[in-house]
Amino acid sequence: MRSIAPSGEQFEITHGDQRATIVEVGAGVREYTVAGRAVLEPYPLEAICDGAHGAPLIPWPNRLADGRYRFDAVDHQVALSEPERHNAIHGLMRWRPWTALEREPGRVLMGARLFAMAGYPFMLELRISYELSDAGLTVATTATNVGPSACPYGAGQHPYISPGEGLIDDCELQAPAATRILTDEKRQLPCGRRLVEGTDYDFRRPRRLAGQRLDDPFTDLMRDGDGKATVTLTRHDGSGVELWMDEQYAFVELYSGDGLAPDRRRRGLGVEPMTCAPNAFQSGEGLVRLEPEASVTSCWGVRLA
Numbered sequence: 001m002r003s004i005a006p007s008g009e010q011f012e013i014t015h016g017d018q019r020a021t022i023v024e025v026g027a028g029v030r031e032y033t034v035a036g037r038a039v040l041e042p043y044p045l046e047a048i049c050d051g052a053h054g055a056p057l058i059p060w061p062n063r064l065a066d067g068r069y070r071f072d073a074v075d076h077q078v079a080l081s082e083p084e085r086h087n088a089i090h091g092l093m094r095w096r097p098w099t100a101l102e103r104e105p106g107r108v109l110m111g112a113r114l115f116a117m118a119g120y121p122f123m124l125e126l127r128i129s130y131e132l133s134d135a136g137l138t139v140a141t142t143a144t145n146v147g148p149s150a151c152p153y154g155a156g157q158h159p160y161i162s163p164g165e166g167l168i169d170d171c172e173l174q175a176p177a178a179t180r181i182l183t184d185e186k187r188q189l190p191c192g193r194r195l196v197e198g199t200d201y202d203f204r205r206p207r208r209l210a211g212q213r214l215d216d217p218f219t220d221l222m223r224d225g226d227g228k229a230t231v232t233l234t235r236h237d238g239s240g241v242e243l244w245m246d247e248q249y250a251f252v253e254l255y256s257g258d259g260l261a262p263d264r265r266r267r268g269l270g271v272e273p274m275t276c277a278p279n280a281f282q283s284g285e286g287l288v289r290l291e292p293e294a295s296v297t298s299c300w301g302v303r304l305a
Contacts, residue, residue, distance in 0.1 A: 005023075005045050005046065006025070006046070006047065006048045006049075007023035007024065007025045007026070007028075007030060007045075007048075007049055008023055008024025008025040008097060009023070009024040009100075010022075010023060010024075010030070010045070011023070011024075011100050011103065011108045011110075013104075013105065013106050013107060013108050013130060013131075013132055014105055014106060014132065015105070015106040015132035015133060015134075016134075017034055017035040017036075018032075018033070018034050018132045018136070018137070019031075019032070019033050020032040020033075020130060020132060020137055022100075022108050022110060022130050023049075024097050024098055024099075024100075025049070025095060025096070025097060025098075026049065026055045026056065026093065026094045026095060026096065026098070027056055027093070027098035027110040027112065027128050028049060028052075028053065028054035028055040028056060028094075028157075028158075029054040029130065029137070029139070029159065030042055030043060030045075030049075030053070030054055031043075032137055032302070034304050037164050037304070038162040038164060039136075039137070039161070039162060039241055039302060039303070039304060040054060040159050040160060040161060040162055040268070040302065041053065041160035041161070041162040041267055041268025049094075050260060050261065050264060051158075051160075051257065051259070051260045051264070051270070052090055052094065052158040053158065053159075053160055053268075054157070054158060054159050054160075055090070055094045055157065055158045056091075056093060056094070056128060056141060056155070056156070056157050056158075057090040057091045057093075057094070057155065057156035057157060057158060057272070057274070058091045058092070058093045058114070058124075058126060058141070058143065058153075058154075058155050058156075059091055059092060059093075059114065059120065059122075059124060059143070059151075059152070059153050059154060059155070060090075060091050060152075060153075060154040060156075060276065060280060060281055061090060061091065061154055061155065061156025061157075061253075061272065061274040061275070061276065061278075062089065062090065062156065062217065062253060062272075062274060062277075062278035062279070062280075063082065063085070063087040063088070063089050063187070063188060063189055063278050063279055064078070064087060064088040064089070064279060064281050064282065065086075065087060065187070065189050065279050065282060066080075066086055066087070066088075067079060067080045067086075067087065067088035067119070068282070069152070069281035069282050070282075071151075071152050071281075072149075072150065076119050076120065076121070077118075077119050078092070078118075078119030078120060079119065085186070085187045085188065086187065087187060087188075087189070090156075090158070091156075092114060092117070092120060093112065093114060093126065096112060096114075097112070098110045098111060098112040098126075098128075099111050099112065101127070106131060106132040106133065107129065107130065107131040107132070108129075108130050109127060109128070109129050109130075110127070110128045110129075110130070111125075111126065111127050111128075112126045113125055113126065113146070114126060116147065120151075122145070122147050122149070122151030122152075123145070123146045123147035123151075124143050124144065124145060124146065124147075124151070124153070124290075125143070125144040125146045126141075126142070126143055126144075127141070127142045127144075128140070128141050128142075129142075135301065135303060136242075136301055136302055136303025136304070137301055137302050137303065138299065138300075138301040139157065139299065139300050139301060140297055140298070140299045141155050141157070141297065141298050141299075142295055142296070142297040143155065143290065143295065143296055144293070144294070144295040145290040145291060145292050145293060145294055145295075146292075146293075147292060148292060149292065150289050150290060150291050150292065151289075151290050152281055152287055152288070152289065152290075153287070153288040153289075153290040153296065154274070154275050154276035154280050154281075154286065154287055154288065155248075155274075155275045155298055156249075156253075156272050156273055156274035156275065157272065157273055157300065158270060158272050159243065159270070159271060159272075159302065160255075160257065160267075160268030160269060160270050160271070161231075161233050161241040161243055161268060161269050161271055161302065162241065162267070162268045163233060163235055163241075163267075163268070163269075164235065164239065167266045167267060168209045168233065168256065168257075168266050168267070168268065168269045169208075169209055169210040169211070169266060170210070170235060170236060171208070171209055171233050171234055171235055171236075171240070171269075172206035172207060172208050172209070172233075172234045173203050173206065173207055173208075173209050173231070173232070173233055173234075173254075173269065174203055174204070174205065174206045174207075174231070174232045174234070175203040175204070175218065175231045175232075175252070175254060175271075176204055176221050176222035176223070176229050176230065176231070177196060177203070177204070177218030177219065177220060177221050177222075177229075177252065178195060178196060178197075178204070178219075178220035178221075178222065179193055179194070179195055179196065179218065179219050179220040180193070180194050180195075180196050180199070180201045180216055180217070180218050181193055181216070181217040181218065181219060181251075181277060181278065182194055183215075183216065183217070183278070188215065188278075189278065189279055190217070190277060190278050190279055190283070193219075196218075200212065201216065201218075203254075204222070206232075206234060209256065209269070212256065213256050213258050214254045214255055214256040214269075215253075215254075215255050215256070215258070215259070216253065216254055217251055217252070217253045217274070217277065217278050218251065218252050218253075218254065219250060219251045219252075219277070221245075221249075221250065221251075221252065223247065227246055227247040228244040228245065228246060229244065229245050229249070229252070230242050230243065230244040230245075231243045231244075231252065231254075231271050232305055233269055234305065239304070239305065240304070240305040241302060241303070241304060241305055242302065242303055242304075242305045243271045243273075243300065243301070243302040244300060244301050244302075245273040245298075245299075245300040246298060246299045246300065248275050248296070248297070248298035248299070249273035249274060249275055249298055249300060250274075250275065250276075250286050251273075251274040251275070251276065251277050251286060252271060252272060252273055252274060253270065253271075253272035253274060253278075254269065254270065254271060254272075255269070255270030255271075255272065256269060256270070257269070257270060273298070273300045274286075275288065275298055276288070
């Protein structure tokens, strides 16, 4: 019997010298390379996805304190997927199987349905399109409420942009965020805001990452004329990776990977586009109230700079 990868079936898409692999379990992007150079830090075929590498985060990104929230005067409790901090983290779809609904050489459309369950008694039809082009990899996530009542919704994704070789310490980071969301040390939940001006978290101009630990959410993103906010990781030789996000993604988490296994630490920079803030199911910050039959789409993309 043929062995099955922990991440399930692998769906490869190509465009010229670009290659990306999307997985059945969680519908994440396991790897993305250009001419053999890693654009996103991969995880091995034989491994379980670690650190949420490349995973979509639906119906909420980041942390939900105590797994509890109140929506339309009803209290809900979801399972604690980060029990050591008494949080629920990164939604409900990371370990569920998805189906490839459409396949072309350079594109795959993944689909899944989130059925009503304890703690989230709502129904979502989910679609994620991965497409390669001359502009790089573009990812579009669409959620449609197929249930009878409104539901709370947020989305994110957890790619790690790669320096290609070595560690992120050898790189400069530029991120167009004016505000850092402060989090408490014990549970990493929001506890305030601070402008990045004059701090070690001001990446609006390129700064070296050597020695700096990051696991921080940011907002107030500066955007170009098309509404895109772009994070750039640049090597000393001037080569690098750009990750952009559209206006639906009003928040971004930057993660240096120091909490990963020793051989995986700081090999990629987690750049997590998020449509809502951490703990948004409680605070409401950026949370979408998705009415029955309504849909919402968010887009991000990545390419070599």
